[in-house]
Amino acid sequence: MDELEARVLECFANVFPGIPRERLPRLNQAASAEWDSVMHVTLLAALGEEFGFEIDFEAAEELRSFALVSDYVRDHAGR
Amino acid sequence: MSLKLNEALKLAQASSPGAAQRRAFLACGFEPLHLPVFLRAHHELRFPAQGLEVSTGVYGDLPGNLERARQSPASTCFVLIEWHDLDPRLGVRSTGPWSRLRQAEIAREVAQRLERLRQGLERLSGQMQVVLAPPSIEFGLSADTTGWQASSFELELQLLLSQFLASVAGDARRKVLHAARLAARSPAASRADARMELLAGFPYSLEHASQVAEALVWLAYPDPPKKGLITDLDETLWAGIVGELGADGVKWSLGDKAQLHGLYQSVLRQLHEAGVLLGVASKNDPEVVAAALARSDLHLDRDVFFPVAASWGPKSDAVSAILRAWNIAADAVVVVDDSRMELEEIRRQHPGITCLEFRPRDVSATLELLGQLRDVFGKPSVNEEDRLRSASIRGLAQFEEQKQASDLGSFLAGLAGEVSVQSAKQGADGRVLELINKTNQFNLNGGRVEAGAWQRFLARDDSFVLGVSYGDRFGPLGTIGVVAGTRANGLLHVEHWVLSCRAFSRRIEDHMLQVLFEGQEQVSLAFRRTERNQPFREFLARLGLAEQQGGGELARALVLGREQLARVSADLPHRVLKRSDGVSDG
Numbered sequence: 001m002d003e004l005e006a007r008v009l010e011c012f013a014n015v016f017p018g019i020p021r022e023r024l025p026r027l028n029q030a031a032s033a034e035w036d037s038v039m040h041v042t043l044l045a046a047l048g049e050e051f052g053f054e055i056d057f058e059a060a061e062e063l064r065s066f067a068l069v070s071d072y073v074r075d076h077a078g079r
Numbered sequence: 080m081s082l083k084l085n086e087a088l089k090l091a092q093a094s095s096p097g098a099a100q101r102r103a104f105l106a107c108g109f110e111p112l113h114l115p116v117f118l119r120a121h122h123e124l125r126f127p128a129q130g131l132e133v134s135t136g137v138y139g140d141l142p143g144n145l146e147r148a149r150q151s152p153a154s155t156c157f158v159l160i161e162w163h164d165l166d167p168r169l170g171v172r173s174t175g176p177w178s179r180l181r182q183a184e185i186a187r188e189v190a191q192r193l194e195r196l197r198q199g200l201e202r203l204s205g206q207m208q209v210v211l212a213p214p215s216i217e218f219g220l221s222a223d224t225t226g227w228q229a230s231s232f233e234l235e236l237q238l239l240l241s242q243f244l245a246s247v248a249g250d251a252r253r254k255v256l257h258a259a260r261l262a263a264r265s266p267a268a269s270r271a272d273a274r275m276e277l278l279a280g281f282p283y284s285l286e287h288a289s290q291v292a293e294a295l296v297w298l299a300y301p302d303p304p305k306k307g308l309i310t311d312l313d314e315t316l317w318a319g320i321v322g323e324l325g326a327d328g329v330k331w332s333l334g335d336k337a338q339l340h341g342l343y344q345s346v347l348r349q350l351h352e353a354g355v356l357l358g359v360a361s362k363n364d365p366e367v368v369a370a371a372l373a374r375s376d377l378h379l380d381r382d383v384f385f386p387v388a389a390s391w392g393p394k395s396d397a398v399s400a401i402l403r404a405w406n407i408a409a410d411a412v413v414v415v416d417d418s419r420m421e422l423e424e425i426r427r428q429h430p431g432i433t434c435l436e437f438r439p440r441d442v443s444a445t446l447e448l449l450g451q452l453r454d455v456f457g458k459p460s461v462n463e464e465d466r467l468r469s470a471s472i473r474g475l476a477q478f479e480e481q482k483q484a485s486d487l488g489s490f491l492a493g494l495a496g497e498v499s500v501q502s503a504k505q506g507a508d509g510r511v512l513e514l515i516n517k518t519n520q521f522n523l524n525g526g527r528v529e530a531g532a533w534q535r536f537l538a539r540d541d542s543f544v545l546g547v548s549y550g551d552r553f554g555p556l557g558t559i560g561v562v563a564g565t566r567a568n569g570l571l572h573v574e575h576w577v578l579s580c581r582a583f584s585r586r587i588e589d590h591m592l593q594v595l596f597e598g599q600e601q602v603s604l605a606f607r608r609t610e611r612n613q614p615f616r617e618f619l620a621r622l623g624l625a626e627q628q629g630g631g632e633l634a635r636a637l638v639l640g641r642e643q644l645a646r647v648s649a650d651l652p653h654r655v656l657k658r659s660d661g662v663s664d665g
Contacts, residue, residue, distance in 0.1 A: 017088075049285060054274070
């Protein structure tokens with residue numbers, strides 16, 4: 001896990017404190033009761049704050065797993 | 080301080096559920112989203128040993144959420160109103176229409192909804208503390224004028240809102256967040272997050288959400304107000320050195336370029352009227368000080384200062400003497416002085432005291448100081464006892480002087496004292512809760528009760544609350560004692576018992592015990608030893624409950640029988656007036 005993924009993981013850990021940290025890298029929304037629409041918005045806000053950019057509405061719909069979120073952040077961070 | 084969302088999430092996690100949790104309900108018409116997290120985080124920062132549980136209601140139904148709060152076990156309700164709660168056309172999730180023809184209709188709708196909210200808040204505040212944040216997001220799309228020009232329509236809506244807020248704030252159980260203080264922390268231009276509102280129905284930027292949450296937590300759970308202020312004189316109460324210039328040479332007027340001292344005097348007068356004790360600690364000759372304080376153009380009467388400690392000894396000694404006269408602890412007192420060195424000397428000798436520097440040549444710093452005084456002494460309402468306090472402190476000094484000079488029994492019998500006992504179950508008397516929350520010495524267990532929890536306690540069928548007031552030839556002391564608890568299975572369980580330090584040495588507590596035993600064979604006390612409740616432990620010792628039996632343990636229920644009452648009920652010195660049927664009055 002590189003530094004960027006570690007920061008993404010930290011955001012996930014903040015938003016989903018009830019999920020063991022080691023499970024977070026494999027987390028996806030379909031298989032997680034905690035990851036509802038409200039927590040999704042909170043996650044986007046936490047990521048936006050951490051990385052300093054806003055995630056657009058359409059992309060937000062697609063970001064349904066830790067892996068997809070990490071890829072999106074890697075593509076957009078520092079642009 | 081503004082928290083980042085990630086910081087707030089971490090702090091909110093640290094606030095783990097437990098028995099010491101406070102319960103609050105967040106009532107708003109928008110999606111609360113991060114707001115509960117920020118509320119819990121700011122609460123965690125201020126009260127790390129006590130969690131905050133926040134329940135929320137239903138999107139788009141603020142009046143219904145007030146009712147849901149009423150049905151909840153919460154003791155505090157945070158109410159956040161935004162303009163779209165007053166008419167959906169006043170928010171970005173609606174497309175109006177906002178035509179001129181509709182403005183009167185919108186204003187009528189706003190007036191009706193405010194009235195409905197007012198009624199809902201009235202019902203809610205009968206059960207819990209209400210803390211209300213007025214609309215903080217301006218909606219600027221509905222007027223015909225340019226953005227620089229306020230339209231009559233917008234001003235009419237503001238007027239309706241102001242009238243509503245004034246009505247809400249008229250009851251001490253309801254607190255309204257001060258818009259100007261919020262604006263100083265969260266500028267209007269950076270409050271809204273329209274993108275988030277359109278995406279998720281949450282109208283606030285993260286920074287604004289954090290600032291609102293911090294303000295609401297401060298408002299709901301304030302620090303106890305300080306009780307006394309000790310002021311320096313030269314270059315503080317007035318400009319100049321009175322020992323050099325003489326009584327007529329010191330200044331405090333605008334014309335003499337000493338207006339900041341005049342403002343300070345006016346603030347002190349206001350504090351005095353609100354019941355704050357004022358004392359003087361000055362390095363001067365007493366006669367010189369007396370002459371200056373006697374000047375008729377002073378903005379406060381010289382009698383408001385008691386004691387006036389003018390001498391050439393260390394300031395900390397003067398502060399010690401004043402604290403003894405007031406019989407209050409250093410942490411309830413603020414000292415204002417222009418000398419950092421003096422303040423440091425006082426701080427070293429009186430840890431816990433609040434020392435504020437008066438900087439007469441720095442206008443901003445002085446105005447900030449005056450604002451600080453409002454913050455540390457402010458309270459939701461001023462009651463009759465606040466107005467009596469200063470005079471009764473003077474009476475206390477005379478009382479102590481005469482008590483020393485005579486036999487205690489005959490002295491007390493000659494006081495012509497009257498103890499009035501009345502049921503205080505209706506809850507309108509803020510003094511009763513104030514006493515419970517600020518009394519340290521004669522205090523059964525040191526327990527504090529927040530306003531909302533008190534409302535719930537009063538609403539219980541099995542609870543009782545007795546307020547005790549007292550007066551004698553030294554003057555009225557007002558309400559100085561409270562006993563509160565519950566009745567169950569023929570036994571009284573006393574959960575709170577406090578007596579103001581101004582009322583010590585008069586055997587008022589003995590009278591209170593006798594009232595508790597009316598129609599009772601046993602009374603149970605939820606005693607807890609605290610660092611400062613030595614006077615209550617001395618009372619227990621007089622009842623025959625020695626320290627090792629009760630006080631040695633941290634907390635213990637003590638059951639008193641008539642044998643304990645008999646130890647203190649002989650020759651009670653005062654006349655007792657009951658304005659209710661005591662404990663059984665309910």
